[in-house]
Amino acid sequence: MAEQSGDLGRDIARVAVFAALIVVLGTVTIPMPGGVPVTAQTLGVMLAGAVLGPRLAPLSVLLVLLLAAVGLPVLSGGRGGLGVFLGPTAGYLIGWIAGAIVVGLIARSARPSWWRVGLGALVGGILVVYLFGIPVQALVLGVDLGPTAVSSLVFLPGDLLKVVAATVLTVTLRRAYPRAFGTRGSAATRASVRAA
Template sequence: MATKDVVYIALFAALMAVLAVFPPLTIPALGVPITAQSMGVMLAGGILGARRGALAMVLFLVLVAVGLPLLSGGRGGIGVFAGPTAGFLFGWVVAAYVIGWLTERFWTGLGFVGAFLISVFGGIVVLYAVGIPVVAAVADIPLWTALAGSAAFIPGDLVKAGIAAAVIATVKRSYPLIPARARAGRA
């Protein structure tokens, strides 16, 4: 792995920490806080590609596990991996990989709409598919109840996917970080 790859991975792990600083936005009608960190997952996969994006999330989770308070609300430590949101934390690695893999495959024609659809699929569908069953199991609630409760986050996640898509499309045009060898022959 090249030095610049290590730097990019560390940079996006740091971006995840910075996104935790933004205060959660609460939807008044629902009372559901929406945090910015899932947008970091979309950005890592869409800008760095599958391998580096997933490794950035792994590095971030290792830093959380050793006790750094890098999650929204200043949480950290090994205990967060035993709570109801643990599936979403592990899902960040999977989601970043899926987003990166799809971005690499559709690189040639990738624009805002494609980046948005990829961000929605990886950052919402895949992430929820990993996270919601863990919420249901840890909270000892029916899967349908966990799914219904998570639906309140979808509007905020769609906004984050739109912001991430705009950034991904802009970075692709101006300074693509996905190496040619990763996207060669995958359009």
């Protein structure tokens, strides 16, 4: 019982750390036309998925979104409040939840490796987030889906750099501090580090 409560406490701490990381990365923002800024917060979502896995990563994202909903300035550019869930970035924010799950499912599969982390960050952190974000942005701005998707390509180079950064940081963290990945997978994590 004490071990279970210890595991729960560690899980809560890990969720809180990655929620804080997502918030801090929101301070890195470049405004763009169309109301959707370039932000480093998606890097935090990718890292949460890769390190915490599909069960805990969405909790980090949900914590950030809950803090934003109650009005705290935790999103890029110091935004917060219910209004952010009605603006052009709303779909991207909701996409973070699904994206974190997908990153975790791919990156934290049976044999984690650098290419799985990269693939997870690419599919979950870019493709899934765009699949949620672009249609909502088009709807809110009253623009057709095609032009909105084309205009979103301006974000792709930065997002690809975030995939590389998430991959490098995750692999480095796995080697330096495997406990960050949780106690349940620690033996498998150590074995994957030796195999890498």
